[in-house]
Amino acid sequence: MKKKEELFDVDAQLDALFGVEGTPERAAAESRVYAFFTGQIIEEARKKASMTQAELAVKIGTNKSYISRVETGKTEPKVSTFYKIVDALGLSVELV
Numbered sequence: 001m002k003k004k005e006e007l008f009d010v011d012a013q014l015d016a017l018f019g020v021e022g023t024p025e026r027a028a029a030e031s032r033v034y035a036f037f038t039g040q041i042i043e044e045a046r047k048k049a050s051m052t053q054a055e056l057a058v059k060i061g062t063n064k065s066y067i068s069r070v071e072t073g074k075t076e077p078k079v080s081t082f083y084k085i086v087d088a089l090g091l092s093v094e095l096v
Contacts, residue, residue, distance in 0.1 A: 018030075032073065035075075035076045036073030038076065038082075039072055040071070042089075045091060046067075052064075056089070060084040060085055061084075
């Protein structure tokens with residue numbers, strides 16, 4: 001016998017966990033998510049470039065722990081630092 005799957009309202013779950021859209025709580029949660037996603041993208045690109053965190057740090061004039069904090073979403077790089085990271089990884093940013 002198949003187990004009955006129940007549908008649920010994802011928006012209601014997000015509202016319950018992180019606050020309703022437009023609230024400071026929801027904005028803070030979304031900011032943490034964007035920082036995490038940015039870090040994951042940077043980590044993936046760094047690994048694809050066969051570069052260690054220490055090597056990337058040297059290329060942009062910072063330290064390994066800063067790169068680690070960026071990759072884990074604990075720190076969001078300033079725009080200028082983000083562009084340094086992108087350049088050091090041989091990538092480019094296109095604004096459309």
